[in-house]
Amino acid sequence: MIPRDYIEAYFKELIPNAREIKIVGREDRDVKGYGYGEPITVMVDVDGEVKKYVISTVKEDRFGHEYISDRAGEILWSYKAFNNLPNHVRAVDVGYISSEGRLNSVKDFDEFFIVTEYVEGRLYKDFLFEISGFDRPRKVDEEVVYKLVEYLYMIHRNKPNVDPWLYIRRIRDLIGDGECIMGLIDSYLWSGKEVIDKEFLEEVEVKSVRWRWKLRSYMDRLSIVHGDFHPWNIIIDGDLNITVLDRSRGDYGEPADDVAALTINYIFISLLTRGRFEDPYRWLYKRFIKRYIDLTGDHNLLNVIQPFYTWRALVVANPIWYPDIDPEIRMKILRFASEILDHNVVSIDLIDELVS
Incomplete structure (x- = not known):
């Protein structure tokens, strides 16, 4: 689940001059948070101009999304690919959700790495x-x-x-x-x-x-x-x-x-x-x-x-x-x-x- 206050905190960091942040279209849902796979629409007042953004995640399912690597791969590809196609809705950020539900950006990624221990033998x-x-x-x-x-x-x-x-x-x-x-x-x-x-x-x-x-x-x-x-x-x-x-x-x-x-x-x-x-x-x-x-x-x-x-x-x-x-x-x-x-x-x- 993604807590509402973490969504607001994320957009304050993403858009420092945001005056007001409002999550819209989900008033009928539990105010505590939002489940994965559900698009979340966020309205942001930026210097008097209202802009809307959508947070999207990929739901675990049997259509090739069983593993976290499947879902992460689709999201990362989308961030690069959306902005390479004319007239496609623009992706403004990409990131991961922590175990606490915090949203963290990784939009400056190029490749990924892993660090492991070294074992003798x-x-x-x-x-x-x-x-x-x-x-x-x-x-x-x-x-x-x-x-x-x-x-x-x-x-x-x-x-x-x-x-x-x-x-x-x-x-x-x-x-x-x-x-x-x-x-x-x-x-x-x-x-x-x-x-x-x-x-x-x-x-x-x-x-x-x-x-x-x-x-x-x-x-x-x-x-x-x-x-x-x-x-x-x-x-x-x-x-x-x-x-x-x-x-x-x-x-x-x-x-x-x-x-x-x-x-x-x-x-x-x-x-x-x-x-x-x-x-x-x-x-x-x-x-x-x-x-x-x-x-x-x-x-x-x-x-x-x-x-x-x-x-x-x-x-x-x-x-x-x-x-x-x-x-x-x-x-x-x-x-x-x-x-x-x-x-x-x-x-x-x-x-x-x-x-x-």
């Missing part, structure tokens, strides 16, 4: 590349696998008391978002590197859309997730404590997203360093999946993970980030991205078959 990807010449993982690698599973169990077991349709939103984003399947498919076309033909990419996209409809019946799986749980986003310290970086794409989603983000890299790094999917990476993959299912009891994991593997495979095979991959290895990964969608259940034997 090593990226998990360093552990994985270190064992490329080994036939089996080290004891520390086995311990880290268990730590990673336990971490995911800790967050995935939290089933949020939120709109279950957030699951559908997350799956829609998986297929159609600019950072996910369709966006990555487009990037293969604009990258300037012809590593795969358009017909192949179109087929992957069409099959992925079918999976959107398959996953609609799994809304009860909505959980707390990380959203980008890959070895470049995991820091491990000397005591094998885990710190994660760069959580992405919302608080809630499908647990298979995190599992796929990590385990695709056992496949990828094995192919990259050894040319085949084999130990020690195959062992790590198998142990991770088994331990995860045993600990969580999530026996549907391998029925829903397929399009998440497709997305992650499109990432690691992408010539933008990995331009020097052997063409044969790249094609193995891309075939995997497509063919995994043809199977209702994933198994270690299927992985062996698809990347052989």
Whole structure:
């Protein structure tokens, strides 16, 4: 809620020579405040001239406004875009509403930033590349696998008391978002590197859309997730404590997203360093999946993970980030991205078959 006196205080700061500020058109509402999504008309007397302004917010809903980032993005875009179009009503300020209901301007923004703590340790990807010449993982690698599973169990077991349709939103984003399947498919076309033909990419996209409809019946799986749980986003310290970086794409989603983000890299790094999917990476993959299912009891994991593997495979095979991959290895990964969608259940034997 936005208290009436905070609205008046905001306009006094925005227009220092304002003589009188009156909120109009809402006399029938609670005088204490105004809800989000409701336009608020404000009449301001400026040196004897009366001007009217409208405060607009975006209401949380299921039309792509579920997250605060959705709503903030729309407001920030509006501030820039309204004033770039002839004869459009002018935007005079943009800002945020504090937890107390105060209105604060950010109209001089250009870009945004975040400041985080710095954590000491090593990226998990360093552990994985270190064992490329080994036939089996080290004891520390086995311990880290268990730590990673336990971490995911800790967050995935939290089933949020939120709109279950957030699951559908997350799956829609998986297929159609600019950072996910369709966006990555487009990037293969604009990258300037012809590593795969358009017909192949179109087929992957069409099959992925079918999976959107398959996953609609799994809304009860909505959980707390990380959203980008890959070895470049995991820091491990000397005591094998885990710190994660760069959580992405919302608080809630499908647990298979995190599992796929990590385990695709056992496949990828094995192919990259050894040319085949084999130990020690195959062992790590198998142990991770088994331990995860045993600990969580999530026996549907391998029925829903397929399009998440497709997305992650499109990432690691992408010539933008990995331009020097052997063409044969790249094609193995891309075939995997497509063919995994043809199977209702994933198994270690299927992985062996698809990347052989």
